Amino acid sequence: MTIAQPRDAGMASTAPEQLRVTDLHAFYGESHILHGVDFEVRKGELVTLLGRNGAGRTTTLRAIMNMVDRRSGSIVIDGRETLNTPAHHIARLGVGYCPEERGIFASLNVEENLLLPPTVRSGGMSLDDIYAMFPNLYERRHSPGTRLSGGEQQMLAMARILRTGADLLLLDEITEGLAPVIVQALGEVLVKLKARGMTVVLVEQNFRFAAPLADRHYVMEHGRIIDEISAAELPERREHLHAVLGV
Amino acid sequence: MTTIFGIPLMVLFGQLLLGLINGAFYALLSLGLAVIFGLLKVINFAHGAQYMLGAFAALLGLEYLGLDYWLALLVVPLVVGALGILIERVLLRRIQHIDHLYGLLLTFGLALIFEGTLVNLFGVSGSSYPVPEALAGGFNLGFMFLPTYRAWVLVAALAVCLFTWFMIERTRLGAYLRAGTENPRLMQAFGVNVPLLVTLTYGFGVALAAFAGVLAAPIYPVSPTMGSSLLIVVFAVVVIGGMGSILGAILTGLAMGLIEGLTKVFYPEAANTVIFLVMIMVLMLRPAGLFGKEA
Ligand SMILES: Nc1ncnc2c1ncn2[C@@H]1O[C@H](COP(=O)(O)OP(=O)(O)OP(=O)(O)O)[C@@H](O)[C@H]1O
Numbered sequence: 001m002t003i004a005q006p007r008d009a010g011m012a013s014t015a016p017e018q019l020r021v022t023d024l025h026a027f028y029g030e031s032h033i034l035h036g037v038d039f040e041v042r043k044g045e046l047v048t049l050l051g052r053n054g055a056g057r058t059t060t061l062r063a064i065m066n067m068v069d070r071r072s073g074s075i076v077i078d079g080r081e082t083l084n085t086p087a088h089h090i091a092r093l094g095v096g097y098c099p100e101e102r103g104i105f106a107s108l109n110v111e112e113n114l115l116l117p118p119t120v121r122s123g124g125m126s127l128d129d130i131y132a133m134f135p136n137l138y139e140r141r142h143s144p145g146t147r148l149s150g151g152e153q154q155m156l157a158m159a160r161i162l163r164t165g166a167d168l169l170l171l172d173e174i175t176e177g178l179a180p181v182i183v184q185a186l187g188e189v190l191v192k193l194k195a196r197g198m199t200v201v202l203v204e205q206n207f208r209f210a211a212p213l214a215d216r217h218y219v220m221e222h223g224r225i226i227d228e229i230s231a232a233e234l235p236e237r238r239e240h241l242h243a244v245l246g247v
Numbered sequence: 248m249t250t251i252f253g254i255p256l257m258v259l260f261g262q263l264l265l266g267l268i269n270g271a272f273y274a275l276l277s278l279g280l281a282v283i284f285g286l287l288k289v290i291n292f293a294h295g296a297q298y299m300l301g302a303f304a305a306l307l308g309l310e311y312l313g314l315d316y317w318l319a320l321l322v323v324p325l326v327v328g329a330l331g332i333l334i335e336r337v338l339l340r341r342i343q344h345i346d347h348l349y350g351l352l353l354t355f356g357l358a359l360i361f362e363g364t365l366v367n368l369f370g371v372s373g374s375s376y377p378v379p380e381a382l383a384g385g386f387n388l389g390f391m392f393l394p395t396y397r398a399w400v401l402v403a404a405l406a407v408c409l410f411t412w413f414m415i416e417r418t419r420l421g422a423y424l425r426a427g428t429e430n431p432r433l434m435q436a437f438g439v440n441v442p443l444l445v446t447l448t449y450g451f452g453v454a455l456a457a458f459a460g461v462l463a464a465p466i467y468p469v470s471p472t473m474g475s476s477l478l479i480v481v482f483a484v485v486v487i488g489g490m491g492s493i494l495g496a497i498l499t500g501l502a503m504g505l506i507e508g509l510t511k512v513f514y515p516e517a518a519n520t521v522i523f524l525v526m527i528m529v530l531m532l533r534p535a536g537l538f539g540k541e542a
């Protein structure tokens with residue numbers, strides 16, 4: 001098995017579309033948060049959504065999951081328009097969502113948390129595969145979910161969507177607040193997931209983490225995508241990107 | 248005759264048994280309230296009326312349809328539970344996105360409607376439901392006489408409580424319920440049909456109340472108001488136990504029944520208020536309840 005190199009994005013770019021978001025508007029109550037977001041992700045690609053705090057990246061993922069109060073535009077997942085799809089049917093299209101706040105359940109132990117999300121497709125990782133990838137979780141499988149350290153909780157939040165067979169992963173700030181070794185471990189997990197052919201949308205603040213993993217980067221500001229940068233263009237546009245992100 | 252603190256042992260055990268049986272009903276009812284509150288965040292004020300409907304349905308079923316006790320025990324919770332499902336789908340669901348206080352008001356209104364309708368039809372005086380033949384009589388335990396039906400009530404109520412506890416704490420469906428209680432939106436994002444889960448949970452909680460009603464029919468007078476007086480005490484039990492815990496609801500229910508029974512023996516004047524005194528004490532020392540999680 002060879003690990004896909006992010007820089008040969010040529011192959012991925014001819015792959016069929018896994019997700020296409022067009023003119024997406026989203027609202028929380030009366031607040032209009034997304035103002036026409038457009039982007040697409042091809043099968044097997046890893047793309048990032050970059051942006052400053054409050055740019056609307058989390059809202060974009062939540063809108064895809066139908067977790068906002070109101071949305072309009074178009075969200076096509078695996079060839080199916082999902083704007084009118086009820087929230088509990090989105091996951092069944094093969095979407096796995098790892099929320100920014102992690103969402104580990106306190107009343108469930110680690111293993112129950114892992115087994116909680118229903119299987120949506122065949123071909124998900126087995127519990128054994130997952131424990132092999134995250135040995136810490138195996139050791140703590142009988143502890144209540146929220147007794148884990150921040151890093152372990154993040155592992156758990158990722159691990160539980162790998163079991164379901166989802167092949168489109170929406171990951172929100174998975175490295176936030178974690179120690180460098182754990183960030184590195186998560187990076188290795190993402191490389192393995194890419195090698196398994198998973199499609200990933202990665203919302204990140206930690207650009208140094210995301211840069212070597214991603215095929216393309218989208219830059220968000222004020223509820224819109226303002227720029228798209230491929231991995232190949234990254235070196236010459238790094239300065240510009242830093243300026244936009246304010247890092 | 249053997250006495251303890253000057254009280255004949257037989258009287259003491261008799262009252263403890265009565266207390267335990269009351270406690271079993273407190274446990275069944277507070278369990279249903281806790282399950283409903285967990286997922287719906289609605290304090291189901293119709294719970295007492297739904298318990299009463301269970302007892303009434305058993306009584307009317309026997310009188311008009313010849314529905315025997317054992318069948319009633321099965322059919323009545325299903326029918327009243329189905330009514331609960333209807334209430335959730337048609338009424339509660341429409342107001343779930345606004346303040347949960349409205350759910351409380353709505354269920355309170357429903358309780359008044361159920362009670363009022365039955366008072367109009369049957370009056371307020373209670374009727375009695377015959378003890379099923381197989382459970383008539385009793386055992387002489389030497390220190391006291393144990394009516395078979397009361398022993399049965401205790402066993403049946405505890406069995407249903409434990410079954411519910413097992414379902415919630417040890418099964419996959421129960422894990423959905425616990426997780427849905429914590430974060431329904433994320434559960435939905437995982438592909439769980441949370442609206443359906445909510446409907447079934449309300450139906451189940453209501454069915455528990457109706458089951459308690461059928462169990463109660465042969466020992467308490469069946470009247471339209473039998474639920475409302477009981478519900479006040481059950482609310483106190485729930486406050487004492489804390490809303491958060493299934494096992495807590497069961498244990499607190501039983502314990503409060505026993506405390507009530509003991510008080511009847513030693514200081515009968517306080518028997519009707521002792522639970523409320525405990526409630527006040529608990530509220531002062533542990534506002535989230537004995538088993539509740541401190542917010
Ligand atoms: N539940 C909500 N109700 C109202 N406004 C919200 C809500 N959640 C987020 N917002 C607003 O929407 C905007 C976009 O928020 P979002 O969480 O999508 O940003 P983000 O790009 O993920 O940034 P962050 O780095 O803070 O995670 C912000 O201005 C935020 O204040």
Ligand SMILES: [Mg+2]
Nearest residue numbers: 057058059100
């Ligand atoms: Mg965010």
